[in-house]
Amino acid sequence: MKTPPPRSQLRRRHRRGQAMVEYSFINWILLFGLIVMMSVDFGRGEEKMNIIDAFLRAYQIYYDSFYFVLNLPFP
Incomplete structure (x- = not known):
């Protein structure tokens, strides 16, 4: 029959898990x-956009222009 682990190891395991949950929660709050x-102002200030949306819009424009150049009828 196996003997159960000492109480000190169980407590240490729970503390480490709690610290990881707190660390993850704080990082999530900061990132969010x-x-x-x-928010970034574009143009006259009428359109405010999140910075992530601005990056996604720039990537879409880059991708569309690259796709357009590849589909040109010139050899």
């Missing part, structure tokens, strides 16, 4: 706050 709070 940065994404929500960052």
